[in-house]
Amino acid sequence: MIKLIRRNLLRNKRRTFLTMASLAMALFILSLLGVVNDAMSFADDSAMPDRLVVRNAISLTFPLPEAYEQRLRTIDNVVSVTPQNWFQGVYKDQRPENFFPRFTIDPATFRSVFYDLEWNEEEWEAFAAQRTAFAAGRELTEIQGWSLGDTITIKGDIYPIDVELQLRAIYDFDEPGQERQIFFHRRYVEEAMGNPGQNGTYWLLLDDPEAAPAVIAAAEAMFENSDNQVRAETAEAFAASFTEMLGNIRFFFSMIGLAIVISIFLITANTMAMAARERTTEVSVLRTLGFRRNQVLGMVIGESLAVGVLGAALGVGFTAVAIQGATPFLDQMGFGFGGFALDVQVLATAVAIGIAVGLLSGVFPAVAAARLKIVDGLRRL
Amino acid sequence: MAETVVQLRDVTKNYRRDAFELKVLQGITLDVEAGDYVALMGPSGSGKSTLLNLLAGIDQPTSGELIVAGQQVSRLGESKLALWRQRHIGFIFQFYNLIPVLTAYENVELPLTLRKSSRAARRKRVETALSVVGLQNRMKHYPRQLSGGQEQRVAIARAIVTDPTLLLADEPTGDLDAESGGEVLDLLGQLNEQFNKTILMVTHDPKAAARAKRLVRLDKGRLVASAPGGGTGA
Numbered sequence: 320m321i322k323l324i325r326r327n328l329l330r331n332k333r334r335t336f337l338t339m340a341s342l343a344m345a346l347f348i349l350s351l352l353g354v355v356n357d358a359m360s361f362a363d364d365s366a367m368p369d370r371l372v373v374r375n376a377i378s379l380t381f382p383l384p385e386a387y388e389q390r391l392r393t394i395d396n397v398v399s400v401t402p403q404n405w406f407q408g409v410y411k412d413q414r415p416e417n418f419f420p421r422f423t424i425d426p427a428t429f430r431s432v433f434y435d436l437e438w439n440e441e442e443w444e445a446f447a448a449q450r451t452a453f454a455a456g457r458e459l460t461e462i463q464g465w466s467l468g469d470t471i472t473i474k475g476d477i478y479p480i481d482v483e484l485q486l487r488a489i490y491d492f493d494e495p496g497q498e499r500q501i502f503f504h505r506r507y508v509e510e511a512m513g514n515p516g517q518n519g520t521y522w523l524l525l526d527d528p529e530a531a532p533a534v535i536a537a538a539e540a541m542f543e544n545s546d547n548q549v550r551a552e553t554a555e556a557f558a559a560s561f562t563e564m565l566g567n568i569r570f571f572f573s574m575i576g577l578a579i580v581i582s583i584f585l586i587t588a589n590t591m592a593m594a595a596r597e598r599t600t601e602v603s604v605l606r607t608l609g610f611r612r613n614q615v616l617g618m619v620i621g622e623s624l625a626v627g628v629l630g631a632a633l634g635v636g637f638t639a640v641a642i643q644g645a646t647p648f649l650d651q652m653g654f655g656f657g658g659f660a661l662d663v664q665v666l667a668t669a670v671a672i673g674i675a676v677g678l679l680s681g682v683f684p685a686v687a688a689a690r691l692k693i694v695d696g697l698r699r700l
Numbered sequence: 701m702a703e704t705v706v707q708l709r710d711v712t713k714n715y716r717r718d719a720f721e722l723k724v725l726q727g728i729t730l731d732v733e734a735g736d737y738v739a740l741m742g743p744s745g746s747g748k749s750t751l752l753n754l755l756a757g758i759d760q761p762t763s764g765e766l767i768v769a770g771q772q773v774s775r776l777g778e779s780k781l782a783l784w785r786q787r788h789i790g791f792i793f794q795f796y797n798l799i800p801v802l803t804a805y806e807n808v809e810l811p812l813t814l815r816k817s818s819r820a821a822r823r824k825r826v827e828t829a830l831s832v833v834g835l836q837n838r839m840k841h842y843p844r845q846l847s848g849g850q851e852q853r854v855a856i857a858r859a860i861v862t863d864p865t866l867l868l869a870d871e872p873t874g875d876l877d878a879e880s881g882g883e884v885l886d887l888l889g890q891l892n893e894q895f896n897k898t899i900l901m902v903t904h905d906p907k908a909a910a911r912a913k914r915l916v917r918l919d920k921g922r923l924v925a926s927a928p929g930g931g932t933g934a
């Protein structure tokens with residue numbers, strides 16, 4: 320039986336190989352899509368339902384006055400407010416591994432809003448006390464080989480100043496992707512710039528996530544008649560607008576994925592149907608020899624299942640190798656804020672799809688083969 | 701007194717074709733004793749293959765009684781029937797119908813894989829069957845590497861390897877040249893004489909029919925004559 324399945328698979332080597340390869344290829348692409356999708360879903364994972372972001376209504380690149388911080392604090396349900404500013408700049412060179420988010424913050428209020436980062440208190444005190452200090456996520460310090468006390472220079476680009484910073488604190492966060500940022504004092508940049516009194520975004524902590532719509536309305540209304548109107552949104556919406564097209568891309572990816580699954584199913588099903596049809600006579604011969612209907616059924620299904628399993632294994636193997644190879648690269652392209660990892664779930668899904676495709680595409684020809692009356696099968700020559 | 705391997709009582713077979721009922725077999729009554737060698741002749745479309753298929757249990761009669769190897773064949777369900785076929789029937793096709801992806805050895809072994817037996821016991825049987833048909837030196841050949849006559853001999857080995865009660869052959873020489881056909885007929889005669897196999901063979905060739913012990917003629921679904929053949933044993 321097994322031998323017969325194996326031999327039948329080898330009968331038309333090219334066809335079996337092509338089917339398997341197309342299945343493998345499709346699952347490879349599918350897994351890649353899944354992995355990329357996962358990497359992009361960090362925005363959702365790290366959604367902070369109790370926090371809002373307030374920014375300039377025109378665009379993220381326009382700042383807001385410093386004074387807004389105090390006024391935002393007066394809105395009902397707002398527990399705390401803290402400024403945060405995208406400094407950007409260049410560390411060392413343009414190489415991707417030296418690109419990581421750099422924010423300026425206010426240590427006085429930072430932790431009251433971003434309460435989910437974990438700090439060593441002494442380190443935090445040291446960081447807060449030194450105007451030129453910076454704090455970095457643990458993962459980033461490991462990548463860069465920094466230790467406390469090290470000094471780095473960031474060349475400004477948006478801001479025409481270079482900052483020299485000393486590492487004073489390292490934080491942990493349970494989302495590894497969030498450990499790849501640095502924070503330093505907003506005052507440092509402000510003073511170097513001659514105190515323009517501006518800030519990019521304000522982050523608000525709410526006492527109740529349910530109040531978000533009301534706070535958003537209140538914040539936007541508050542500055543409606545000022546020169547700098549604001550846009551307030553949830554952290555999640557902000558993350559999405561920060562990478563605006565990601566949502567669309569993910570949907571697009573899902574559609575591509577679906578199309579791939581359907582087409583490999585059709586391809587495999589067609590091949591299996593062809594293979595089984597060619598063997599109508601043989602199936603009848605086997606049954607004449609005394610093979611039972613179920614054995615014939617099992618044989619045809621077994622064959623396409625084997626194609627499915629091997630194709631899946633091949634595809635997943637490819638993916639594993641490709642991801643291993645490409646991770647450091649993709650990771651630092653900025654794709655990988657959320658960590659670009661080979662997710663077991665993605666692989667399991669790919670394998671499951673491969674097996675399902677194999678099974679399903681085998682079922683129809685198998686049932687047809689088993690249903691066929693022996694005499695009719697023998698007659699068809 | 702030899703036991704009766706085949707007992708047909710007023711067997712009919714109709715095929716429906718749209719509204720039209722095609723009466724292929726119209727009341728066949730026939731006995732075949734163990735050790736007999738029967739040639740079944742008749743014009744094309746007279747129902748020879750249909751009759752053979754009924755005997756092999758791969759088709760069901762419309763009416764009548766059909767006892768083969770002591771079993772009312774039409775009473776068996778699919779799975780039991782398959783088992784019965786595997787035990788009692790050896791079928792030889794006109795076009796050999798070997799499985800192309802399997803070697804001669806594996807083709808002959810195929811029916812034995814349905815039985816519980818050791819690999820060594822199987823090997824012995826397969827080798828015996830292949831040596832009976834004179835192909836013990838072609839065991840590793842695939843069907844496409846064999847001549848038509850050799851293929852048919854492998855097919856015969858496959859049919860006899862289970863030591864079936866009844867050998868059924870549907871125009872076994874129909875696709876062969878005179879020489880290979882002659883070899884196949886020699887082989888069938890030998891199986892009948894030396895191994896006492898009961899054989900029922902459909903043929904168009906009077907010379908082939910002459911090798912059998914008994915000749916049965918079918919015309920338009922009826923047996924028209926049943927006479928002793930010119931076979932060696934008669």
Ligand SMILES: Nc1ncnc2c1ncn2[C@@H]1O[C@H](COP(=O)(O)OP(=O)(O)OP(=O)(O)O)[C@@H](O)[C@H]1O
Binds near residue numbers: 694745746751
């Ligand atoms: N499955 C079927 N459906 C409809 N008609 C059938 C079927 N099988 C056989 N027939 C018809 O039954 C008749 C007898 O067929 P059968 O194959 O038994 O003839 P035969 O004597 O073996 O002929 P040949 O010598 O050509 O092989 C033919 O007219 C054939 O068309």
Ligand SMILES: [Mg+2]
Binds near residue numbers: 748749870
């Ligand atoms: Mg016929």
